[in-house]
Amino acid sequence: MISNDLAELHEECGVFGIYGDPNAARLTYYGLHALQHRGQEAAGICVKRHHLHIHKGEGLVTEVFSADKIDELAGDAAIGHVRYSTAGGGGILNVQPFLFKTLDGDMGICHNGNLVNANVLKRKLEDQGSIFNSQSDTEVLGHLIKRNYGHFIDRLCASLRELDGAFAFLVLLESGLYAARDKYGLRPLSIGQLPSGAYVLASETCAFDIIGAKFVRDVLPGEVIRIRKGEIKSCFYTRSPKDVSDHLCAMEYIYFSRPDSNLEGINVHAARKRAGKVLFEESPAEADVVIGVPDSSLSAATGYAEASGIPYEMGLIKNKYVGRTFIQPTQELRELGVRMKLSAVHSIVQGKRVVMVDDSIVRGTTSKRIVALLKEAGATEVHVRIASPAIKFPCFYGVDTSTLEELISHRMDVDALCDYIQADSLAFISVEGLSKSVRGENGDALCCSCFTGDYVTKLYDSFDKANKDRK
DSSP states (O other): OOOOOTOOOOOEEEEEEEEEBBHHHHHHHHHHHTTTGOOSSSEEEEEEEEEEEEEESSSSSHHOHHHHHHHHHHHHHHEEEOOOOOOOOOOGGOOOOEEEEEETTEEEEEEEEEEETTTHHHHHHHHHTTOOOSSSSTTTEEEEEEEEEEOOOHHHHHHHHOOEEEEEEEEEEOOOEEEEEETOOOSOOOOOOOOSOOEEEETTTTTHHHHHHHEEEEETTTTTEEEEEEEEEEEEEEESSGGGGOOOOIIIIIIISOOTTTEEEEEHHHHHHHHHHHHHHHOOOSEEEEEEEEETTTHHHHHHHHHTOOBBOEEEETTTTOOOOOOSSSHHHHHHHHHHHHHEEEHHHTTTHHHHHHESSSHHHHHHHHHHHHHHHHHHHEEEEEOOOOOOOOOOBBBSOOOOOHHHHHHOOOOHHHHHOOSSEEOOOHHHHHHHHHHHTTTSEEEEEHHHHOOSEEEEEETHHHHHHHH
């Protein structure tokens, strides 16, 4: 995979599910392709045809699934998963969905997010005799379900009440498809419907567009959905409405989601564009041109340019054909890495004062190299504007920023960081400005823990384990 010097942020995964269509596997393939940006390390599909059948592997969706393999996965229901493996979480054993073979029937499970009490639950389950086959926290749910009693929905709800953290689960049985979203609303999950009447579920609505499905609604925080015999039924696994909140991860709007997706009724591109306008209002710069760092920063750069009246130009070009497995064995080759991914357009930036809008700064090395790239191309000044607040704290909800040491804004204030990346000025959007640009007056209903350190959940041993794993 690409070196951490170049790979700034990663979401762990995306999920897709469908029930009631004879082309379930093929439609899941297309859905996962639309969600490929959420994970490029592995992919898998579990399909229902009497019993459950599964195929998964490491690589992109197009690499894991051939046309012949999709044909072999015939069935009328399926769940699929794309994954980015965080530290210690790679390898074929951790590729989802997981397929559980039980005397009561088959069960497939996949998951987007991260359970902060996974290690606590694993210890408890191991003490009771469970043996885990992977390092993934997703496997915990399968073991909990088998240890609870009653109808499946009761066992599922009881199991979900034991989980803490961020999750969007899909569970496929021979008798139906179930979906569940964490009670904090940290990870997104939406329901769509095909013209045939079949229901689909996906991490982002962009997956509906590619298969011609119509958006129905979002799965609510704390809600469990059951799809069976063409009908949707809903319940809440939480014991009290007071347990439910709505704190969708702010990074879904800033970085992870595709601009054509709608999250809880808010278009991602529109939210990013508003953030760019607020960023100008908070941190104007005298410049000749505004450019965005491809791809997730382009919307914010457009908003900044419109608000400022400074022309927007395509001053950086992304090379979309840099392979995932590009190896950088020496420092000299690492320095060439940004040049392989990005090129500066000399005629646009030469002799100009440039506002460079980016979505975030995590480790700082990429920002430093892009500033150098622009100045080598002739930019007289480079003013860096970041469309997210400074990331000062680790995320434990499914984003690959798990230690304080790797977060440069935890170690440096804005002035020191500006000097480090050798920019002429540097400014981040405020937490209040970001919240306003995404959700207006209801802006506090976002998870901003990586900016503020105010975590939505208890952390259990997640912080200690993450830092131990990184040493």
